[in-house]
């Protein structure tokens with residue numbers, strides 16, 4: 001079974017993806033980490049985020065099982081990732097990696113922006129997770145503050161809005177609701193309630 005989860009920044013895709021994968025005994029890939037890793041490779045080499053050739057080279061050498069999540073998290077890398085994510089050759093270079101991951105024998109949950117629309121258009125289940133920008137910013141701000149990151153709610157909200165705008169309006173594989181995706185708005189749901197709602201969606205499709 002393939003479960004595709006898409007949605008805007010900080011909507012809870014990763015949280016749900018991890019929990020669904022554990023629940024069903026499936027592999028999980030947070031595809032945002034791939035774009036973050038490409039951006040980090042460019043920044044570490046002192047190259048501009050517009051350097052397509054080096055970005056593609058970095059994308060081709062990624063191993064989905066060896067992504068250093070800790071080094072890739074953070075608002076700055078998220079923003080940088082959304083800049084390299086507009087580059088068509090970079091997206092193309094990451095397609096096979098994601099589809100190969102989706103074909104793992106135990107099944108796979110992939111979360112990102114274009115999983116249900118481009119990477120796995122034939123996924124068994126597609127969930128589009130969202131919440132209001134204000135609620136997403138509140139959650140992300142709480143998360144960052146808990147980790148001791150010095151930021152403000154206003155800055156987090158501005159970052160989320162800017163990233164959503166770039167992701168929804170880029171020419172290639174923009175973030176959008178697939179026609180056959182189920183919309184899961186978690187604005188009024190806590191993590192457990194959102195998880196139960198996602199399970200209900202998956203189980204209903206699986207029957």
Ligand SMILES: Nc1ncnc2c1ncn2[C@@H]1O[C@H](COP(=O)(O)OP(=O)(O)OP(=O)(O)O)[C@@H](O)[C@H]1O
Nearest residue numbers: 009010011012013014015139143186189190191194
């Ligand atoms: N339903 C929910 N209620 C409250 N908090 C939530 C909920 N879902 C997720 N969170 C919290 O919101 C934050 C963002 O969640 P998460 O990292 O899963 O989002 P994401 O969509 O994967 O983010 P990104 O787009 O940056 O990769 C985390 O701190 C997570 O614990």
Ligand SMILES: Nc1ccn([C@@H]2O[C@H](COP(=O)(O)O)[C@@H](O)[C@H]2O)c(=O)n1
Nearest residue numbers: 031032033035078081082085112113114
């Ligand atoms: N399938 C995807 C996944 C991510 N992106 C881009 O990467 C940025 C960071 O992603 P996070 O999920 O870690 O926040 C995101 O803003 C997108 O620009 C993508 O294009 N496609």
